Amino acid sequence: MKAYAEMSKEELKQEQKSLMEAYDRFQALNLSLDMSRGKPCKEQLDISMGMMDALNSQVDLRCEDGTDCRNYGLLDGIKEAKVLLGDMMENHPDNIIIYGNSSLNVMYDTVARAMTHGIMGHTPWCKLDKVKFLCPVPGYDRHFAITEYFGIEMIPVPMSAAGPDMDLVEKMVSEDAAVKGIWCVPKYSNPQGYSYSDETVRRFARLKPAAPDFRIFWDNAYGIHHLYEDKQDYLIEILAECKKAGNPDMVYKFASTSKITFPGSGIAALATSLNNLEDIKKQLKNQTIGHDKVNQLRHVRFFKDIHGMTEHMKKHADIIRPKFEAVEEILDKELGGLGIGEWTKPNGGYFISFDATNGGAKEIVSMAKKAGVKMTEAAATWPYHNDPKDSNIRIAPTFPTIDDLKQATQLFTLCVKIVAIGKLLEA
Amino acid sequence: MKAYAEMSKEELKQEQKSLMEAYDRFQALNLSLDMSRGKPCKEQLDISMGMMDALNSQVDLRCEDGTDCRNYGLLDGIKEAKVLLGDMMENHPDNIIIYGNSSLNVMYDTVARAMTHGIMGHTPWCKLDKVKFLCPVPGYDRHFAITEYFGIEMIPVPMSAAGPDMDLVEKMVSEDAAVKGIWCVPKYSNPQGYSYSDETVRRFARLKPAAPDFRIFWDNAYGIHHLYEDKQDYLIEILAECKKAGNPDMVYKFASTSKITFPGSGIAALATSLNNLEDIKKQLKNQTIGHDKVNQLRHVRFFKDIHGMTEHMKKHADIIRPKFEAVEEILDKELGGLGIGEWTKPNGGYFISFDATNGGAKEIVSMAKKAGVKMTEAAATWPYHNDPKDSNIRIAPTFPTIDDLKQATQLFTLCVKIVAIGKLLEA
Numbered sequence: 001m002k003a004y005a006e007m008s009k010e011e012l013k014q015e016q017k018s019l020m021e022a023y024d025r026f027q028a029l030n031l032s033l034d035m036s037r038g039k040p041c042k043e044q045l046d047i048s049m050g051m052m053d054a055l056n057s058q059v060d061l062r063c064e065d066g067t068d069c070r071n072y073g074l075l076d077g078i079k080e081a082k083v084l085l086g087d088m089m090e091n092h093p094d095n096i097i098i099y100g101n102s103s104l105n106v107m108y109d110t111v112a113r114a115m116t117h118g119i120m121g122h123t124p125w126c127k128l129d130k131v132k133f134l135c136p137v138p139g140y141d142r143h144f145a146i147t148e149y150f151g152i153e154m155i156p157v158p159m160s161a162a163g164p165d166m167d168l169v170e171k172m173v174s175e176d177a178a179v180k181g182i183w184c185v186p187k188y189s190n191p192q193g194y195s196y197s198d199e200t201v202r203r204f205a206r207l208k209p210a211a212p213d214f215r216i217f218w219d220n221a222y223g224i225h226h227l228y229e230d231k232q233d234y235l236i237e238i239l240a241e242c243k244k245a246g247n248p249d250m251v252y253k254f255a256s257t258s259k260i261t262f263p264g265s266g267i268a269a270l271a272t273s274l275n276n277l278e279d280i281k282k283q284l285k286n287q288t289i290g291h292d293k294v295n296q297l298r299h300v301r302f303f304k305d306i307h308g309m310t311e312h313m314k315k316h317a318d319i320i321r322p323k324f325e326a327v328e329e330i331l332d333k334e335l336g337g338l339g340i341g342e343w344t345k346p347n348g349g350y351f352i353s354f355d356a357t358n359g360g361a362k363e364i365v366s367m368a369k370k371a372g373v374k375m376t377e378a379a380a381t382w383p384y385h386n387d388p389k390d391s392n393i394r395i396a397p398t399f400p401t402i403d404d405l406k407q408a409t410q411l412f413t414l415c416v417k418i419v420a421i422g423k424l425l426e427a
Numbered sequence: 428m429k430a431y432a433e434m435s436k437e438e439l440k441q442e443q444k445s446l447m448e449a450y451d452r453f454q455a456l457n458l459s460l461d462m463s464r465g466k467p468c469k470e471q472l473d474i475s476m477g478m479m480d481a482l483n484s485q486v487d488l489r490c491e492d493g494t495d496c497r498n499y500g501l502l503d504g505i506k507e508a509k510v511l512l513g514d515m516m517e518n519h520p521d522n523i524i525i526y527g528n529s530s531l532n533v534m535y536d537t538v539a540r541a542m543t544h545g546i547m548g549h550t551p552w553c554k555l556d557k558v559k560f561l562c563p564v565p566g567y568d569r570h571f572a573i574t575e576y577f578g579i580e581m582i583p584v585p586m587s588a589a590g591p592d593m594d595l596v597e598k599m600v601s602e603d604a605a606v607k608g609i610w611c612v613p614k615y616s617n618p619q620g621y622s623y624s625d626e627t628v629r630r631f632a633r634l635k636p637a638a639p640d641f642r643i644f645w646d647n648a649y650g651i652h653h654l655y656e657d658k659q660d661y662l663i664e665i666l667a668e669c670k671k672a673g674n675p676d677m678v679y680k681f682a683s684t685s686k687i688t689f690p691g692s693g694i695a696a697l698a699t700s701l702n703n704l705e706d707i708k709k710q711l712k713n714q715t716i717g718h719d720k721v722n723q724l725r726h727v728r729f730f731k732d733i734h735g736m737t738e739h740m741k742k743h744a745d746i747i748r749p750k751f752e753a754v755e756e757i758l759d760k761e762l763g764g765l766g767i768g769e770w771t772k773p774n775g776g777y778f779i780s781f782d783a784t785n786g787g788a789k790e791i792v793s794m795a796k797k798a799g800v801k802m803t804e805a806a807a808t809w810p811y812h813n814d815p816k817d818s819n820i821r822i823a824p825t826f827p828t829i830d831d832l833k834q835a836t837q838l839f840t841l842c843v844k845i846v847a848i849g850k851l852l853e854a
Contacts, residue, residue, distance in 0.1 A: 037499070045497040049484040056483070057476040070472040070689040072464065100527050101719045108714040115543055116553065116577065126543065126553050142716075149713040150543065262497040265721035286576040287535040289569075292528045292719065294692035 003339035004420055016421045019414055023371060026411050031372030033408040038190070038350035039399040040259060040316070047315045048261040054302040061297060069293035075285055076277075081267060081296035087306035088224060089255050090237045091271040097280065100291045103256035103268035107217060108146050110252055110270070113283050114180070114213070115150055120249070120279045122213035125152075125180060134172060134182035136164040138353060138381030138392045140190040143183040143219070147383075154383035157182075159192060163200035170207060177210035181217050187235045188222035191381055191394035192353040193346020195233035205241035207250065218253040222349040224313050225259060227321045231347045239271060248273045257299060259350065260309065260316075267296050323397040327352055327409045334413035340420035343395075352395040353381075359390040360419040367415040373408045430766035431847055443848045446841055450798060453838050458799030460835040465617070465777035466826040467686060467743070474742045475688040481729040488724060496720035502712055503704075508694060508723035514733035515651060516682050517664045518698040524707065527718045530683035530695040534644060535573050537679055537697070540710050541607070541640070542577055547676070547706045549640035552579075552607060561599060561609035563591040565780060565808030565819045567617040570610040570646070574810075581810035584609075586619060590627035597634060604637040608644050614662045615649035618808055618821035619780040620773020622660035632668035634677065645680040649776040651740050652686060654748045658774045666698060675700045684726060686777065687736065687743075694723050750824040754779055754836045761840035767847035770822075779822040780808075786817040787846040794842040800835045 004012065055061065061069045063078045076082075077098025086093040099106050118124040125131045133147045137156040147154050155172065157164045163186070172179050184204075186196040196204075204216060218238050226232045242250050249272075257266035270280070303309045328345055331354075335341050343354045356364060361378035368375050376394040379387040395412070397405055431439065482488065488496045490505045503509075504525025513520040526533050545551040552558045560574045564583040574581050582599065584591045590613070599606050611631075613623045623631075631643060645665050653659045669677050676699075684693035697707070730736045755772055758781075762768050770781045783791060788805035795802050803821040806814040822839070824832055 039499050042495070045495065048497075052482050052484045052486070052488075055479050057479045059479070061479075068469070068472065070475075070692065072466050072685075072690040102715045102717075105715040112539055112543065116539065142713075145713045149710070258499075262721060263499040264717050265497065265719045283576070286569075286572045288529045288532040290529075290691050292692045292722070294689060295719070295722070 001337060003337060004424055005339050009425065012421050012425055016418065016425070019418050019421070023367070023414055023418060026371045026414065029372070031407065031411070033372060033400055033404045034374045035396050035400060035405070035408050035412070036374045036376045037399065038259070038396045040263060041319065041399050041401070043319050044316055044398070045262060047312065047319075051261055051298060051302040054298045055294065059301075061294060063297065067293075069297045072289050074290050074293060075281060075288070077269075077291065078293050078296050078300075080300045084300050084303060084306065084309070085255065085267070085269040086271070088309060089220065089253065089269065089271050091239055091253070095239065095271045095273065095277065097270050097277065097284070098291060098296055099268040099270065101258075101264055101266055101268065101295075103219070103221065103254045103258065104142055106268050106270050107143070107219065107254055109287070110217070111146055111150055111152075113280070117283060119213040119215065120275065128178070130178045132176065132179045134164070134169060134179060135383045136182070136184065136189075137383070138191050138387075138394070139183060140185055140219070141376075141380040143217075144383045147183070152180075155179075156383055159189070159194060161194050163194065163196035166200055166203040170203065173214060174208045174210055179209070180211055180213060181215050183217050183219065185219050185221055186238070187220055187233060188225055188346055188349025190221065190349065191351040191392075192344045193349045193351060194344070195235055195347075198236055201236040201238060201241055205238065205245040205247060205250075207247065209250070214250065216251045218251050220253055220255045221259070223255055224310065225316070225350070226313065226348040227317050227324055228347055229314065229317070233347050239273070243273075249275050252276065260312065261299065261302070265295070267292075267299055320398045323402055323405055324352065326402055326406050327395060327397045330406060330409040330413060334410070335416060338417070338420070341416050350396060350398055352397060354393045354395055355391045356393070356416060356419065357391070358420060358423045360423055361387065361390045361393050363419045363422075364412070364415045365393060367418065368412055371411050371415075373411050375412070428764060430764060431851055432766050436852065439848050439851055443845065443852070446845050446848070450794070450841055450845060453798045453841065456799070458834065458838070460799060460827055460831045461801045462823050462827060462832070462835050462839070463801045463803045464826065465686070465823045467690060468746065468826050468828070470746050471743055471825070472689060474739065474746075478688055478725060478729040481725045482721065486728075488721060490724065494720075496724045499716050501717050501720060502708060502715070504696075504718065505720050505723050505727070507727045511727050511730060511733065511736070512682065512694070512696040513698070515736060516647065516680065516696065516698050518666055518680070522666065522698045522700065522704065524697050524704065524711070525718060525723055526695040526697065528685075528691055528693055528695065528722075530646070530648065530681045530685065531569055533695050533697050534570070534646065534681055536714070537644070538573055538577055538579075540707070544710060546640040546642065547702065555605070557605045559603065559606045561591070561596060561606060562810045563609070563611065563616075564810070565618050565814075565821070566610060567612055567646070568803075568807040570644070571810045574610070579607075582606075583810055586616070586621060588621050590621065590623035593627055593630040597630065600641060601635045601637055606636070607638055607640060608642050610644050610646065612646050612648055613665070614647055614660060615652055615773055615776025617648065617776065618778040618819075619771045620776045620778060621771070622662055622774075625663055628663040628665060628668055632665065632672040632674060632677075634674065636677070641677065643678045645678050647680055647682045648686070650682060651737065652743070652777070653740065653775040654744050654751055655774055656741065656744070660774050666700070670700075676702050679703065687739065688726065688729070692722070694726055747825045750829055750832055751779065753829055753833050754822060754824045757833060757836040757840060761837070762843060765844070765847070768843050777823060777825055779824060781820045781822055782818045783820070783843060783846065784818070785847060785850045787850055788814065788817045788820050790846045790849075791839070791842045792820060794845065795839055798838050798842075800838050802839070
């Protein structure tokens with residue numbers, strides 16, 4: 001099929017008519033499909049059911065060092081959980097705090113602590129006239145929700161397949177002391193599935209921040225979430241690289257098992273320098289006596305070690321890889337060559353990112369919704385929900401069944417086409 | 428034995444000599460005993476081991492309403508957990524949010540939220556020149572740690588067996604708009620084991636705060652933690668009473684299962700008015716996607732209902748009651764009639780509170796420590812660790828074995844006597 005831009009008005013109108021008929025047929029189906037959130041599907045949850053047998057009433061609930069996991073204590077987590085998540089995060093166990101069930105909660109608390117008490121003795125951010133965060137776009141809506149909630153000004157930074165625009169990052173971080181942080185999903189990024197190049201990570205580690213309390217919020221949410229055994233992205237380990245570059249305290253690195261075992265019932269972790277850990281614990285000891293050690297032990301006993309976790313991730317991949325491929329196939333088939341949209345084909349993570357070439361993302365999402373397909377709200381991937389080109393839409397293929405997913409994607413491409421033609425006819 | 432105050436100097440010196448000999452014998456034993464923290468003992472933890480069998484890989488992990496507890500969602504907790512903890516807290520399930528493993532964490536977050544964002548639209552506390560909390564004394568050190576950490580001025584309010592001095596509370600709350608909160612452990616208080624009288628609760632509900640964002644932080648940590656089946660304290664339900672009094676939004680009520688199942692692996696809850704809940708959720712949705720629903724379900728399946736929980740608490744009582752009684756018996760026998768100390772005999776909770784009549788608490792704790800018995804740091808029960816009479820010591824009888832406990836208490840009474848004689852000889 002030829003590109004829409006090359007079609008005559010007449011051809012476009014003809015195409016529009018047949019597309020609208022197809023859309024009407026979809027509407028008549030009264031669908032109720034959801035491609036909006038990065039949730040694992042039932043089959044993915046089922047592969048972790050063995051975790052429910054990892055502990056029982058006959059099992060000794062003490063750690064290797066004798067600590068009774070059932071009782072109070074251990075602010076920063078049990079040793080063997082630090083080892084397991086250390087291997088997962090590629091960090092030394094001594095650099096890790098194990099938290100509760102949500103890394104988002106850890107990120108929120110990290111910003112909240114900086115607001116009220118500052119970082120390592122620096123002025124609390126709430127006492128400053130202006131605090132800014134750099135936000136690679138498109139990005140993760142829940143990151144932006146945290147910074148927006150605390151009144152932190154968010155500055156979009158364009159993403160490429162190699163990561164954020166580092167010229168811009170370097171310039172802003174080094175020139176503006178109000179820039180206190182940057183949100184990063186460095187591997188299989190949300191929503192594009194991009195992984196930062198070696199050069200990008202190296203340049204991150206070598207930043208020369210104007211603000212001594214500038215921190216990189218490195219949310220390595222999809223560190224081991226590959227789709228392909230033979231096509232994996234590799235990421236330079238940021239803590240080590242920062243240490244080498246003389247910036248040992250510049251990174252907070254976050255991760256969790258939310259998309260490894262059960263979302264909401266996993267364990268989260270933060271890896272950072274010993275100086276940062278000391279600073280964090282000063283606050284943390286006032287907030288809690290400790291996190292759920294029994295659940296930490298449950299995870300360790302279930303996986304045994306990082307090899308067990310890696311094998312487990314292959315099962316996830318086997319379930320969701322066909323879903324990603326089904327979406328990509330339909331996008332290729334229906335939209336390939338039309339010149340009205342671009343999309344990513346990630347090697348891991350939870351999302352495919354779609355960009356409507358001439359805008360109209362809001363209209364596309366709205367049309368899909370009216371036909372019973374829920375997408376992530378358009379512009380959710382931008383700070384303040386302000387996508388200047390109205391182009392980005394996040395596609396989350398994991399949760400629906402493959403049949404539902406195909407139907408939903410089919411409908412989605414229809415909406416993309418209809419909206420694109422509308423724009424061309426208006427022009 | 429006659430009261431020390433009635434003894435001659437010669438008699439006191441004679442007594443001192445024999446006590447020091449006894450103390451030396453204790454030191455030679457190289458004891459290592461701990462009466463410092465309110466931790467359940469191993470036998471208490473063992474009675475909850477059935478919880479580890481409540482879920483397994485063959486069990487359906489969906490709620491009654493069909494929600495898959497394994498996946499993301501449900502910011503405020505699963506319905507059946509709200510019902511169970513609602514029954515435990517004597518509140519309607521609709522007034523409850525179920526949190527993670529720590530009610531201390533909920534209290535911390537509640538103060539943190541008030542600091543950065545204010546309560547129900549009022550000025551964030553961090554923007555005010557001065558924020559004050561009333562602190563019934565002696566009280567819970569971890570409460571005071573939170574308010575101290577946020578720079579909130581703490582004002583001690585004397586406790587009696589009926590609760591805080593309500594004349595003082597009413598006066599300060601109604602006259603000073605900087606008074607934004609009060610820490611309460613209304614039932615089996617920490618450390619005295621006192622329960623607020625009906626009149627006290629009624630007067631709390633009828634406070635007329637100068638600050639519209641004044642809140643009572645009602646930490647009902649020991650609501651069902653009775654020591655005796657036939658001697659239970661009853662507490663008027665504060666939310667209902669506040670509603671009746673026209674102050675529906677004045678209370679945050681906290682509780683958890685930390686000392687019911689496993690400390691650190693339980694579930695926590697907050698009960699409050701619908702207005703407060705709405706206010707809280709505006710923040711909470713930025714902090715997390717939800718708490719650990721699988722653990723919520725585990726608790727519900729284990730207890731089935733509040734009757735199951737009540738029966739479970741009798742097992743705890745059977746284990747710790749003899750410990751409380753052993754301590755009380757030794758205190759009676761060794762210190763009764765000497766006029767050098769007073770102590771409480773609670774019907775529930777986790778602590779016995781001791782007051783040295785002529786002060787010297789720090790010295791007593793220090794002497795005990797030198798002989799291998801760790802007590803809660805003296806003055807920990809006062810804001811800023813400032814016990815003006817240097818009199819209060821918290822005794823935590825639950826964790827040690829009964830033999831260790833008897834030995835530790837014996838040593839403790841010896842230290843009390845030695846310090847008291849020292850004071851009298853100095854005078």
